[in-house]
Every structure is written in C-alpha cells, then in structure tokens.
Amino acid sequence: MLQLTPQLIIFFSVAALAIASALGMLFSRNTVYAALLLVLNFTTVALIYFMIGAPFIGLAQITIYAGAIMVLFLFVIMLLGTEVIAKHGPVGFQHIAAAFIGLVVIAEAIFVFLIKGQSALSIIPGGNVVDVMEIGDLLYNQYLLPFEITSFILLVAVIGAILLTKQERVKSRIGKDEAKK
Amino acid sequence: MGIETASIIEWVIKAAAILVFCTAGFAYVTLYERKVLARMQVRWGPNRAGPRGLLQPVADGIKLIFKEELIPVKADKVIFILAPVMTVIPALIITGVVPWGPVIHLFGRDIPLQLADINLAVLYIMSISSISVYGITLGGWSSNNKYAMLGGLRSTAQMISYELALALALVGPIMIAGSMSLNKIVEAQANSVPFILLQPLAAVIYMIAVIAEVNRSPFDMPEAEQELTAGYHTEYSGMKFALFFMAEYIKMIAVSTIGATVFLGGYLGPFVFDLPWLGPIYLIGKVAILLYGFIWIRATLPRIRYDRLMALGWKVLFPLALLNVILTGFGIVLFGGK
Numbered sequence: 001m002l003q004l005t006p007q008l009i010i011f012f013s014v015a016a017l018a019i020a021s022a023l024g025m026l027f028s029r030n031t032v033y034a035a036l037l038l039v040l041n042f043t044t045v046a047l048i049y050f051m052i053g054a055p056f057i058g059l060a061q062i063t064i065y066a067g068a069i070m071v072l073f074l075f076v077i078m079l080l081g082t083e084v085i086a087k088h089g090p091v092g093f094q095h096i097a098a099a100f101i102g103l104v105v106i107a108e109a110i111f112v113f114l115i116k117g118q119s120a121l122s123i124i125p126g127g128n129v130v131d132v133m134e135i136g137d138l139l140y141n142q143y144l145l146p147f148e149i150t151s152f153i154l155l156v157a158v159i160g161a162i163l164l165t166k167q168e169r170v171k172s173r174i175g176k177d178e179a180k181k
Numbered sequence: 182m183g184i185e186t187a188s189i190i191e192w193v194i195k196a197a198a199i200l201v202f203c204t205a206g207f208a209y210v211t212l213y214e215r216k217v218l219a220r221m222q223v224r225w226g227p228n229r230a231g232p233r234g235l236l237q238p239v240a241d242g243i244k245l246i247f248k249e250e251l252i253p254v255k256a257d258k259v260i261f262i263l264a265p266v267m268t269v270i271p272a273l274i275i276t277g278v279v280p281w282g283p284v285i286h287l288f289g290r291d292i293p294l295q296l297a298d299i300n301l302a303v304l305y306i307m308s309i310s311s312i313s314v315y316g317i318t319l320g321g322w323s324s325n326n327k328y329a330m331l332g333g334l335r336s337t338a339q340m341i342s343y344e345l346a347l348a349l350a351l352v353g354p355i356m357i358a359g360s361m362s363l364n365k366i367v368e369a370q371a372n373s374v375p376f377i378l379l380q381p382l383a384a385v386i387y388m389i390a391v392i393a394e395v396n397r398s399p400f401d402m403p404e405a406e407q408e409l410t411a412g413y414h415t416e417y418s419g420m421k422f423a424l425f426f427m428a429e430y431i432k433m434i435a436v437s438t439i440g441a442t443v444f445l446g447g448y449l450g451p452f453v454f455d456l457p458w459l460g461p462i463y464l465i466g467k468v469a470i471l472l473y474g475f476i477w478i479r480a481t482l483p484r485i486r487y488d489r490l491m492a493l494g495w496k497v498l499f500p501l502a503l504l505n506v507i508l509t510g511f512g513i514v515l516f517g518g519k
Contacts, residue, residue, distance in 0.1 A: 032257075032260070032319075032322065036260075036315075036319075039315070055299070055300070055301055056301060056304070059301055059304045059305060059307075059308045060304070062308040062311070062312065063304065063307050063308040063311050066308075066311075066312060067308060067311025067312050067314070068311060068341060068344075071311075071314050071315070071318065071337055071341060072341070074315075074318060074319075074322075074337070075318075075334065075337050075338070078318075078322050078330065078333075078334060079334065131300070132300065132301065132361060
C-alpha cells in the first residue's frame with residue numbers, strides 16, 4: 001500500500017493542480033484565461049519533472065512553453081481581440097479530432113503501463129538527477145542526426161515565416177522577372 | 182530522508198534576508214537614482230525628508246499607501262489585480278540562486294552564503310525572466326485602455342526579442358566555467374580573471390539586453406510617456422502602481438547582481454576567503470557600480486524609436502551574441518579554456 005510521504009503529498013497536490021488547470025483551460029470561454037491556465041498547467045508539469053529528477057527538462061519547459069510560446073499565444077489573442085469564444089463556435093470537426101487524439105494518448109499510456117507494469121509508475125524523488133552534461137553528450141554524439149534534422153525543420157519553419165510576411169515583395173519581384181522576359 | 186529543523190530555519194532566514202534586501206534595496210535605489218540624476222543635472226535632488234533626504238523613500242511609501250486605488254469599470258478585475266503581483270514575484274525570486282559569499286561558520290554549522298546552489302542556475306534565471314513578461318502584458322490588456330494595451334504589447338515583443346541575446350550572452354561564461362551553477366562560475370573567476378576581461382563582448386551585450394529586459398531608458402518603450410501616457414500602468418494607482426514601480430527597481434537590482442556575479446567576479450575581492458563576511462559587501466559594491474551605470478545611461482541617452490529597438494535586438498545584438506558563442510568555442514579549443 002502507498003505510504004503518504006511528504007513527496008507523495010506534494011506530488012498529488014501538484015498533479016491535482018495540473019489536471020484542474022487543464023480542465024479549466026478546456027472549459028474556459030475566455031481565451032485569455034484559457035491561455036493563462038495553460039501556462040499554469042505547463043508550470044505544474046515542470047514541477048513534476050523536477051520531482052522525477054529531470055530539472056533540465058522542467059526548466060526548459062518553463063522557459064520555452066510557459067515563457068516564450070504562450071506569450072506569443074497571448075500576443076495573438078490580444079492583437080486579434082478574440083477574447084471571448086462564442087457559445088457554439090465554428091469548431092465542428094475539431095471536437096472529433098481532439099477526442100480521437102486524446103483517446104490515442106490514453107491508449108498509449110495504458111499500453112506502456114501494461115508492458116512495463118509497475119515500474120512505469122514509479123517516481124524516484126531526488127534520485128538520479130540527470131546532469132546537463134549527459135544530455136549534451138547524448139544530443140551531440142548518440143542522437144546527432146535526429147538533433148540536426150530537428151534544427152533543419154525549425155530552420156525551414158523560420159524561412160517559411162519570413163516568406164509569409166514578405167509575400168508582397170516576392171510576388172512583385174516575380175512579376176518584374178516575368179515582365180523582363 | 183528527513184530534513185533537519187536547523188536547515189529549514191537556515192533556508193527561511195536566507196530567503197527572508199533576500200526579500201528584505203530586495204525591498205529595502207528598492208526603496209534606496211529610487212533615492213540613489215533621484216540623487217544621481219539630480220547631481221548630473223546640477224540639482225540637489227530630494228533633501229527635505231530626513232538628513233540629506235534619506236527618509237524620502239519612506240515618505241514616498243506612505244504617500245502611495247494612502248492613495249486611492251481605482252479599478253476601471255470595464256477592466257478585467259481578477260487579472261487587473263493579479264498583474265502587479267505577477268510582475269513582482271519573479272523579480273523577487275530571481276536572485277535566489279546568486280552566491281553572496283563563501284561558506285561561513287556559525288553556531289557550529291557550515292553555512293554557504295547562498296539560498297540555493299542549483300546546477301542549472303543560469304537556466305533558472307532565464308526561465309524566471311521569461312515568465313516575468315506576463316505581469317506587464319496582462320496589466321496592459323486587463324486595463325481595457327488602448328494606451329495600456331499598446332504598452333503591454335510593445336513590452337512583450339521587446340522582452341522576447343532581447344531575451345535571446347541575453348541568454349546567448351550568458352552562454353560564453355558558462356562555456357568557460359564549464360557549468361551553469363553561479364557558484365562554479367564565480368569559482369572559475371577566482372582561478373583566473375573576472376569574465377569581463379575574457380568575455381568583453383558578452384558583457385556589453387548582457388548590459389544592453391538587460392536594460393531592454395527591465396524596460397529602462399533608453400529602451401523604456403512600454404511606458405513612453407509622450408506616446409502612450411504611461412504605457413501598461415496607465416490605469417494603475419496607489420499600491421498597485423507601487424508594485425509595478427517596485428518590480429522595475431528590484432529587477433534592476435537583480436540583473437545587476439547577476440551581471441556582477443557572472444562578469445565581475447561576484448563576491449570575490451581581496452581577503453574574501455579569510456573574512457567571508459566581506460563577500461556580500463564586495464557584491465553590493467559591484468551592484469552599486471552597475472546601478473550607477475543604469476542611471477548614468479538614463480541621464481544621458483534619449484529613447485530610441487521602436488522599430489530601431491527591434492532592429493537592434495534582432496539584427497545587431499543577436500548575431501553578435503551568436504558570434505561570441507562561436508569565438509568562445511574556438512578560444513576554448515585553441516587555448517584549452519579555463
């Protein structure tokens with residue numbers, strides 16, 4: 001049986017907060033509140049990463065997701081002035097797609113649990129803290145190719161974003177070239 | 182496991198000391214700024230409250246407490262009240278990883294003069310500073326005022342842009358020290374020279390980027406008073422305004438402390454390992470020098486235009502910071518680092 005150690009109490013309160021903020025995000029009709037609840041959710045998940053001895057992932061999660069990406073989400077919400085979602089908004093097929101993806105994730109979790117059994121659930125508080133050096137070593141030696149491919153995909157995305165904002169100029173230049181011919 | 186009661190008391194005292202230092206520091210940095218600005222403009226500055234105006238911050242505080250607090254009718258009340266709090270808290274906790282001095286012996290215990298010596302201190306600083314954007318953005322949005330909104334949006338864009346250069350500027354010292362722990366970075370400087378000599382480019386980029394990050398002149402775009410009345414805090418009054426004000430000055434202290442630790446050798450100074458109590462004094466001295474720099478820049482330079490600010494961040498500071506990382510890498514390979 002589980003013993004109620006301080007670690008478990010902290011884990012369950014953080015987990016409850018994570019689930020509550022996720023639900024709040026889903027059911028909030030105000031997009032600014034939804035975005036903020038998602039930030040809270042990312043932060044609580046980062047706390048869980050700290051507890052399982054992965055402080056680098058936790059801090060990266062806060063810096064990148066809670067700090068950078070969600071700020072941009074808020075930025076877009078505020079610029080477009082779409083703070084309140086209509087009661088029956090035009091989401092349509094997204095409901096079905098979301099439910100499907102959710103089910104896939106839950107099925108995956110159950111699958112992992114069935115294969116690995118109890119060990120998949122074990123949380124080692126404070127044990128085996130992963131060092132940054134090890135992560136860097138793995139990324140630049142064993143996983144160099146996936147790492148480079150990821151950075152290449154990001155580079156393509158950046159170029160795509162630049163092209164989207166420069167569309168006008170590119171079109172006019174193409175027009176000029178054709179006119180020359 | 183079981184944590185000793187003595188350790189818990191030690192942590193609580195250290196945390197309280199940091200909070201008291203930050204808030205008292207805030208009060209006196211405002212006076213320091215007004216005095217220095219006044220002297221640069223050939224004035225006396227505040228000199229009525231107390232001897233040489235030393236009680237001026239107290240008088241200002243009392244004034245702000247008794248001011249009426251207004252909340253605009255159409256404001257989003259919850260976020261309007263939360264925004265100042267969300268701005269102050271990151272500013273207060275960011276210095277938790279900075280070492281104040283070497284280990285001291287007190288009551289038969291070895292006490293490091295540092296709240297938390299975490300391995301990822303620099304990354305922690307970056308995460309907290311990336312979180313600190315929210316208070317200003319939301320303060321601007323929830324006021325339901327177009328000037329406040331514009332100020333909030335400007336600050337979001339500005340802070341996100343300068344964070345990149347800021348983070349990359351800190352990578353150089355991390356590479357030389359071989360660790361993200363601020364303690365290790367200071368120790369590495371004890372064995373060689375302060376990193377400002379090895380990383381002059383990174384130090385300059387860091388100083389420019391943090392001025393933008395704490396929204397100080399000449400990058401005080403979010404609160405440009407001619408264009409935006411007062412930017413994101415247009416609608417705030419009384420203590421809520423005071424909290425925004427406080428956050429700006431505490432952030433100034435925090436980034437100066439971090440800058441002093443990473444580039445100026447932190448608590449290091451003559452005889453610091455024989456007399457550990459000198460550590461905090463040296464650190465405060467270095468912080469005061471950097472704060473003087475902030476105030477000097479404010480007194481000297483006019484505000485730059487918004488598009489120029491973004492161009493400076495993305496087209497000058499960011500590539501330079503990347504270049505600095507590459508050069509540092511070459512340097513470490515060629516000269517064996519450390």
